[in-house]
Amino acid sequence: MKLLSLILIGFVAVEHVFILVLEMFLWKTELGMKVFQLTPETAEITAKLAKNQGLYNGFLAAGLFWALFFIKDQSQKFQTILFFLVCVVVAGIYGSATAKFSILFSQGLPAFLALVVHWLANHKR
Template identity: 55%
Template sequence: MHTISKILIGLVALIHAYILVFEMFLWESRGPKVFTTIPSDLFTPTKVLAANQGLYNGFLAAGLIWALFLIKDVNWKRNVAYFFLACVAVAGVFGAVTASMNIIFVQTVPAGLAILSLMVLKARS
């Protein structure tokens, strides 16, 4: 796996690790500042739902970290990265359709760039 792909995958993993922290631990304090279209009185009642979403984002980050650091076989490493990046991209599209179009730029675009880098750099080698 080439350095550019590793950097992009690492960036996507970091984004999702941050989303885990945000949704699991900062939902009530930072949530109203980030999601200004949601009435502020809804953050406390939706805290458990947000924490659940955060946990799933953590699983995505864990899968990408697994692909980056724990898998030695190059083909497996690439395939695991493809799988988790595709999950991120699909989740980003769904989030953009159902919640906020900005999610496309936070999740889908970085994941798509990482997938593209894996494809292009594999074709070159």
């Protein structure tokens, strides 16, 4: 169960690095416009906003990687991972309600699954 937890948390972190790259560096490219269903005009107008969004996604990934690889105290590691996964779940719910419903499944669901497995694997009963 702990290995599955680490894999799911790692997946969520890597996914948010990918989102960072898409939003900060690939927003106005063919791939970025296809992923986010943008016209070239809309991509141009919203590029600065996307870079800001990408940075926040990077902070989520950084927090998860920091907890996974650098926090040694198990209680602090558990709580930090819990915090960042809850942040991703909330962002997924908010994004699905305000931007695109599929965000609930592409970002929110993996984080929620990682959260549940992380809790089950590490919570002291």
